[in-house]
Amino acid sequence: MLEHPRSAALYAGAENSLLGGVPMNWMKKWSGAFPVFVKSAKGAHFTCVDGHEYVDLCLGDTGAMTGHSPDVVVEAVAKRLREGITLMLPTEDALYVGEDLKKRFGLPYWQFTLTATDANRFSIRIAREVTQRPKILVFHYCYHGTVDESFAGLHDGVVGPRRGNIGPPVDPSETTRVVEFNDLNALEDALMHHDVACILAEPAMTNVGIILPDGGYWKAARELARRYGSLLIADETHTICAGPGGCTAEWGLQPDMVVFGKAIGSGIPAAAYGCTEEVAQRISARIHLEDCDVGGIGGTLAGNALSMTAMRATLERVLTSKNFEKMIALAVRFNEGVSSTIKQQELPWNVQRLGCRAEYTFCAMPPRNGRASAAAADFELERFLHLYALNRGVLMTPFHNMALMCPDTTEQDIGRHTTIFGEALDELKQAWA
Numbered sequence: 001m002l003e004h005p006r007s008a009a010l011y012a013g014a015e016n017s018l019l020g021g022v023p024m025n026w027m028k029k030w031s032g033a034f035p036v037f038v039k040s041a042k043g044a045h046f047t048c049v050d051g052h053e054y055v056d057l058c059l060g061d062t063g064a065m066t067g068h069s070p071d072v073v074v075e076a077v078a079k080r081l082r083e084g085i086t087l088m089l090p091t092e093d094a095l096y097v098g099e100d101l102k103k104r105f106g107l108p109y110w111q112f113t114l115t116a117t118d119a120n121r122f123s124i125r126i127a128r129e130v131t132q133r134p135k136i137l138v139f140h141y142c143y144h145g146t147v148d149e150s151f152a153g154l155h156d157g158v159v160g161p162r163r164g165n166i167g168p169p170v171d172p173s174e175t176t177r178v179v180e181f182n183d184l185n186a187l188e189d190a191l192m193h194h195d196v197a198c199i200l201a202e203p204a205m206t207n208v209g210i211i212l213p214d215g216g217y218w219k220a221a222r223e224l225a226r227r228y229g230s231l232l233i234a235d236e237t238h239t240i241c242a243g244p245g246g247c248t249a250e251w252g253l254q255p256d257m258v259v260f261g262k263a264i265g266s267g268i269p270a271a272a273y274g275c276t277e278e279v280a281q282r283i284s285a286r287i288h289l290e291d292c293d294v295g296g297i298g299g300t301l302a303g304n305a306l307s308m309t310a311m312r313a314t315l316e317r318v319l320t321s322k323n324f325e326k327m328i329a330l331a332v333r334f335n336e337g338v339s340s341t342i343k344q345q346e347l348p349w350n351v352q353r354l355g356c357r358a359e360y361t362f363c364a365m366p367p368r369n370g371r372a373s374a375a376a377a378d379f380e381l382e383r384f385l386h387l388y389a390l391n392r393g394v395l396m397t398p399f400h401n402m403a404l405m406c407p408d409t410t411e412q413d414i415g416r417h418t419t420i421f422g423e424a425l426d427e428l429k430q431a432w433a
Ligand SMILES: Cc1ncc(COP(=O)(O)O)c(C=O)c1O
Pocket: 061, 115, 116, 117, 118, 120, 143, 144, 145, 146, 202, 207, 235, 236, 237, 238, 261, 262
């Protein structure tokens, strides 16, 4: 409060007109009595309304993995803003974006939405339509945006609504099969029912810590999906951190569909989903021109001129191989700092990394599935560490211990985190002693 009087006053004022005092309900969940209000952000830093400067390791939970407001995107978008924002007609940028995504992910055909949630929802619809099957399969503790079917969890092995699921339209057991990640037997048991239209998966789980696939897992899972006639949708919205073509390119996955949102437009609302030639043909066979605007796939602003420009500039100039090399090296450095601090303090914690994304978990060994990772979470401890860092000028991603690097992050920024993390653990150890 003493250090953030303006944020405190704005929050108090916001309570008069915003539900919970925030524009989006989860902004309430930041640790501290109120969220810090932002004045401006650029690259890897932002300044709050009280004039404090922060290293941003949250980067809009991947929406700003490009760094805040990259100049090249701002310039292209500013020009587009003056020349027409949305028309329901294509612009030339769409061709560049389609060709670029084709090269990155190896899938020939692409469509656009404003959010990764929508890209997932439309991919699921397509999978249901072309397979004529009712269910989807997701992994326990997955997150794919506010997709109704994915808000399912396992309770003593039985599928039900995930904790906190607000007003589920139907019991998710009607729409969804859920299995643990890295369990091929469970996956095969679920697919054997021949009612799964698609597996919707992050190639590595990133929303309940970072959970990497076991060696050979995706090769076997890919084969199982083919054997039982289910499509494989790789949601690369977060795992794009692995490289310019996400895990799909890095690990040679062969998904039937790919979803890529958030960072694709440097934060300008935009997302994409792509499919194979085979899926494209199956879609064409079932969707007729007269009905294509009322089938539940689309959006008035989807594919608008502004988001196409933002995607083009981002793909062409920001999410480049050169920038990824730099960002990944920084994440390696972040992990070395966290890992050596954990060792020094002899704590049974670990730190994982996927490309330019890093995350520490409060257990000795990296978890192999959602259940194990969720069991290691400690809400109060996490809030303490986040608030400790925030009060000293470093913003971590809320609701987990994730740090993301952008092309503008510096070694000094990482060093600042390592120092603060060390001081926090010193204080914790003293309090625990
Ligand atoms: C893997 C993954 N997919 C999709 C989404 C949804 O993105 P959006 O909220 O931008 O629709 C998220 C959001 O965190 C995500 O983590």
